Amino acid sequence: MAKNSTPSTTTPVTAWLGRGRHLGPEPEQDVRRNLIALKAAGVLDDFLDLDPVEAARSTVLHPKDETADPGPAARRCFEARWRVDDDVTVRAQLTTYDPEARRKEGEGVTWILAAEAEQAWDAHWPSPATMFWPDSDRVPWDHDTVPDVRLRVANHLPKDDDELRHRLRDCTRQSWFIHVVVHEAMTPDAVGERPLTTFLPPSLRHRVVEHRGTPEQAQIADFAMKRELRVRMPRGGAVILATVPATEGYDADHFTVRSVFLDGSRPTELIEKIAEFAALPRELPDEAERALTRLRQGWHLLTQDEELAHAQAMVTKYAEALESMTKACDLYRDAAEAAQAALAEATGGDGVPRSSAPGGAKPEGSPLSALTKAFGRFRDPNK
Structure with missing residues (x-):
């Protein structure tokens, strides 16, 4: 400290x-x-x-x-x-x-x-x-x-x-x-x-x-x-x-x-x-x-009362740490699900990227933009 x-x-x-x-x-x-x-x-x-x-x-x-x-x-x-x-x-x-x-x-x-x-x-x-x-x-x-x-x-x-x-x-x-x-x-x-x-x-x-x-x-x-x-x-x-x-x-x-x-x-x-x-x-x-x-x-x-207070404080501390870890796991799971959804949207669900539109025109969304859009929704707390 x-x-x-x-x-x-x-x-x-x-x-x-x-x-x-x-x-x-x-x-x-x-x-x-x-x-x-x-x-x-x-x-x-x-x-x-x-x-x-x-x-x-x-x-x-x-x-x-x-x-x-x-x-x-x-x-x-x-x-x-x-x-x-x-x-x-x-x-x-x-x-x-x-x-x-x-x-x-x-x-x-x-x-x-x-x-x-x-x-x-x-x-x-x-x-x-x-x-x-x-x-x-x-x-x-x-x-x-x-x-x-x-x-x-x-x-x-x-x-x-x-x-x-x-x-x-x-x-x-x-x-x-x-x-x-x-x-x-x-x-x-x-x-x-x-x-x-x-x-x-x-x-x-x-x-x-x-x-x-x-x-x-x-x-x-x-x-x-x-x-x-x-x-x-x-x-x-x-x-x-x-x-x-x-x-x-x-x-x-x-x-x-x-x-x-x-x-x-x-x-x-x-x-x-x-x-x-x-x-x-x-x-x-x-x-x-x-x-x-x-x-x-x-x-x-420590006295017995101090030992009890210390044990209670440690229980509270570990509970807070466990809660933080649980929230982190939930965030990682949500991120993985968003990535999978973005990948499915980009590949049509078959794992193969979609082909370009006839005449060389680009589709409205590319695999990269789809992934970016999906992660953007995940990062935005309002979505």
């Missing part, structure tokens, strides 16, 4: 999208164990573990739709379905991919997760990431595609100016996550080193990456961010970085918090700003749009 996206396509309010890297040895096994445990606990309604090639061949809803194919680099596809707020169904697909050839060995397996609910997404719902990945620090599934950047931790900014600028630039241009830079006014204690993202609602927690600048990095971080991203780094404060292309409604001053206390207390103002930023319309990357389309059109984990 032809792609119908436009540059202004924004992320639907019903969707949750994520892309990262798993640096461990057995990413698919980690997913399977988590899915089995959550289904046994009643958290999940059901799940499927699919081979990408077979999944593309057996796509239920649109069996010939190319968007249902996750691509040649896909390793495994997982589907899961669960309910939130008792009656709102969430459907999600997670696909793992082999590392790109240009990447160095040991950079892990890339994963893409697309989830969609039956209504607008609520940040207080469970995170789709922890429906597939274990919510454990011992399982390294939470690395961004930008090197040396990870969810669920406070990532310290590089000491080198060039490295710092390149990291911030890559985060705003390549990452699907929301990036927040926090400056430490003074070196925090163990409690203050706790990531501020732990205070976020569950579904937002795994969409935000936190960066930390040390006290002595105040000027270098401010200079690099002003030069590269046109935002300022307040001493002892925080700023939410804009994406590239720019997020509609983003204003750097509005999404800057002048003071953040790293004493273990809840940073209420920063949390509110992050939630507000996450609610802004955000352009949907091409890869994310394909993942969302696969979720919608390449779904396999």
Whole structure:
């Protein structure tokens, strides 16, 4: 099916999208164990573990739709379905991919997760990431595609100016996550080193990456961010970085918090700003749009009602196809009968063409004109 996206396509309010890297040895096994445990606990309604090639061949809803194919680099596809707020169904697909050839060995397996609910997404719902990945620090599934950047931790900014600028630039241009830079006014204690993202609602927690600048990095971080991203780094404060292309409604001053206390207390103002930023319309990357389309059109984990509706739709489809074939057969039969009648008229019924009139005068109708006349009547719907 032809792609119908436009540059202004924004992320639907019903969707949750994520892309990262798993640096461990057995990413698919980690997913399977988590899915089995959550289904046994009643958290999940059901799940499927699919081979990408077979999944593309057996796509239920649109069996010939190319968007249902996750691509040649896909390793495994997982589907899961669960309910939130008792009656709102969430459907999600997670696909793992082999590392790109240009990447160095040991950079892990890339994963893409697309989830969609039956209504607008609520940040207080469970995170789709922890429906597939274990919510454990011992399982390294939470690395961004930008090197040396990870969810669920406070990532310290590089000491080198060039490295710092390149990291911030890559985060705003390549990452699907929301990036927040926090400056430490003074070196925090163990409690203050706790990531501020732990205070976020569950579904937002795994969409935000936190960066930390040390006290002595105040000027270098401010200079690099002003030069590269046109935002300022307040001493002892925080700023939410804009994406590239720019997020509609983003204003750097509005999404800057002048003071953040790293004493273990809840940073209420920063949390509110992050939630507000996450609610802004955000352009949907091409890869994310394909993942969302696969979720919608390449779904396999149907409920009984969905299977019944699908079977009824297929019966209707085949009935329409049979009716079209029957009409075509009728048309061909009518055409054959018209041709036979024209041939009989042209040959006098004995299969031999009529002779020309005496004196070389042509008869009123020739075999060719008779055939043409007969087919003309057949083509004219009024006759």
